[in-house]
Amino acid sequence: MIEIDALTKVYGDTTAVDAVSLTVDTATITAVVGTSGSGKTTLLRMINRLVEPTSGSVRINGEPAGEMAPHLLRRRIGYAIQGHGLFPHHSVARNIGAVPRLLGWSRSDIRARVDELLTLFDMEPASFRDRFPHELSGGQQQRVGVARALASRPDLMLMDEPFGALDPIIRARAQDDLRQIQRKLGSTIMLVTHDMEEAIRLGDKVAVMDDGRLLQYAPPAEIVADPATDFVADLIGDTERPMRFLSLVPVSEIVEDGPADGTAIDSGASLRDALSASLWTDREALPVTRDGTVVGRVTLEAIRARAARAS
């Protein structure tokens, strides 16, 4: 858990971060989103003390970060940045093993961990372990960057635009991978992005920043349905709001009794998926299944009503 209390950074006459307070719960992802210059990176870097706060405090699992030696703090916290930041003259294995080596892990433990992470990221260890960063695609470099941040099984990860350099398809894939890995490992992640879509996809909670201040800190569905200010609403985008909202609500919320034909949709799928399937197959209602058994139906009318209730 990260507890941030009135954290502030002043540079000359610029207040880069202005009394931000928020708590990132254990085993969740908080996505910090905002326009350029809003203070996201400064906020993140104050947590691992790459930037020293002007005032305010950070506690990591109850311990004041200000009282820990910065180099020890940084070994404990995974850090992944845009453009991956890999050492160009070190192999993939050496890059991923950097922090475990500093922590004094044995060679065999490091090797096992490297192979485990490469496998997790769908990169065959035998083929990738000994390559150098320039022998990888941009997407693979980025994944190695994230693997490196995860290598020592940090309870905490800070990620600054980790997928910023990726094209949209690989980016969506990388986001899904991160989500799965985070769920599996139970990591606590704070991630910075300028992309609201990414924040909504990845965040258990989304923190919206503008001009150094925290405007809203809430689960994505709440941010989309009930933006705290006009600025937050603008970031979401008017035309996108209904679809974003529907992508956050599961079909299970509006299952009803009644007939429906054709291919079924799972109750855990989103209303956006249900809407898309209805439009694509020209059906007013779709059967809904849970664990393979039909439990009811979802109708276009109910999807419309649910969207209207949120608007």
Ligand SMILES: Nc1ncnc2c1ncn2[C@@H]1O[C@H](COP(=O)(O)OP(=O)(O)OP(=O)(O)O)[C@@H](O)[C@H]1O
């Ligand atoms: N070392 C520094 N010295 C002076 N001003 C700084 C310094 N670092 C950041 N700032 C200023 O603090 C403000 C916040 O910067 P920060 O990099 O945290 O924003 P950001 O939201 O991460 O932006 P971006 O998305 O463009 O990376 C900006 O006005 C920036 O110019």
